[in-house]
Amino acid sequence: MIYKVVFLLLTSLSVFALEIKYTPIDFGKIRVELTKSYIKEHYSLQVDDIEIIPKIIVVHYTGIDDFSDSLSRFIPSILLGDRKDISAAGALNVSAHFMIERDGTIHQLMPINHMARHVIGLNYSAIGIENIGGENHKQNLTVEQLISNIELINYLKKKFNTIEYLIGHYEYKCFEGSELWLEKDDNYRTEKQDPGKIFMRDLRANLKGFKEALCD
Numbered sequence: 686m687i688y689k690v691v692f693l694l695l696t697s698l699s700v701f702a703l704e705i706k707y708t709p710i711d712f713g714k715i716r717v718e719l720t721k722s723y724i725k726e727h728y729s730l731q732v733d734d735i736e737i738i739p740k741i742i743v744v745h746y747t748g749i750d751d752f753s754d755s756l757s758r759f760i761p762s763i764l765l766g767d768r769k770d771i772s773a774a775g776a777l778n779v780s781a782h783f784m785i786e787r788d789g790t791i792h793q794l795m796p797i798n799h800m801a802r803h804v805i806g807l808n809y810s811a812i813g814i815e816n817i818g819g820e821n822h823k824q825n826l827t828v829e830q831l832i833s834n835i836e837l838i839n840y841l842k843k844k845f846n847t848i849e850y851l852i853g854h855y856e857y858k859c860f861e862g863s864e865l866w867l868e869k870d871d872n873y874r875t876e877k878q879d880p881g882k883i884f885m886r887d888l889r890a891n892l893k894g895f896k897e898a899l900c901d
């Protein structure tokens with residue numbers, strides 16, 4: 686049933702251009718330098734800038750059902766004090782290129798060609814899309830979010846012909862050992878469930894031309 690709803694809505698929306706609001710997080714000199722340090726420490730690459738060539742789109746949920754609470758966690762350049770799970774791996778704060786509200790509003794948070802810290806091992810080739818929701822691991826993303834993800838992902842695929850893969854964050858470890866996997870620290874891993882298998886199933890049912898995670 687959900688596919689039919691989505692198809693009808695997409696048909697009616699397709700005449701409109703994709704609307705993306707620019708809602709910038711702090712991404713000045715400090716965050717750029719922290720990103721370079723992360724690239725050096727984790728990927729053993731010495732870089733002059735933090736530009737990426739996107740090959741993977743990684744879909745997430747924030748684990749918080751409120752937009753401003755979610756956004757506030759990404760704004761500072763330095764990792765928040767409660768992220769003890771990843772603080773040993775560097776002070777660069779987490780972020781994503783896009784954030785989608787529960788009503789489907791799409792925000793761009795940072796330059797699309799800059800590296801964001803959102804997926805261990807793959808950041809140097811990954812564009813991140815965060816969805817507001819998933820509090821207490823509930824698979825509660827909305828149909829409006831599904832539609833906006835489909836439109837945004839199609840837009841990105843057109844913009845970057847280098848993009849090959851579409852994955853959910855919970856699938857990231859499937860890339861270990863592949864040429865896209867750059868992480869040098871075997872002890873730096875997190876367990877992820879976002880954005881949920883139901884959401885990825887619905888996304889994939891409505892998108893063509895992407896490779897899936899390598900362990901499928």
Ligand SMILES: [Zn+2]
Pocket residue numbers: 744745746803854877879
């Ligand atoms: Zn995630």
